[in-house]
Amino acid sequence: MMLFKFALFTSSKVGLNVFCLKVIKPQLLIAFLIATALGGAAVSTVNHAPSARTTPALAAFPESGTSGGPSIGENIFRAKCAVCHGVDGSGKTLNGKKFKVPDLRSEKIQHHDDEELLDVVTNGKGDMPPFGKKYNPDKLQQVVAYVRSLGQKN
DSSP states (O other): OOOEEEEEEEEETTEEEEEEEEEEOHHHHHHHHHHHHHHHHTOOOOOOOOOTTSOHHHHHSTTSSTTSSOOHHHHHIIIIIHHHHOTTSOOOSHHHHHHTOOOTTSHHHHTSOHHHHHHHHHHOBTTBOOOTTTSOHHHHHHHHHHHHHHHHHO
16 A cells, blocks of 8 residues: 655644644545645635725735734744744754854844844855845845844743
């Protein structure tokens, strides 16, 4: 009997989460693929165009947490940064300890101005890779804003 391994990913207001990693039979894989195709067809699109009552600052970033969900900056942070810096920014992860990453909530990091933080996120520093080619400056600025919010939670 042939078995398949797959990971089920979803994007929701909670962010990108891996729900499960299972070993399944081919028949279940076919049923899963059919159900996924049917479920995907029922998904509606949401118009993110800012309304006339939206403030100019929020109109520039319509998905920046105005719906109560995570911001673009938080989603990028969780997907790309949390593996080393941790979801809370503490740096207390295996990779964080290995690469000796700083606690992003600390006064030392929070003391840097936005331009300095944006430069590090854009161009990388030490073992940290650059993200300037992968994301546009507006999205990276939202990551910086999210890092600022981590300092406020501490």
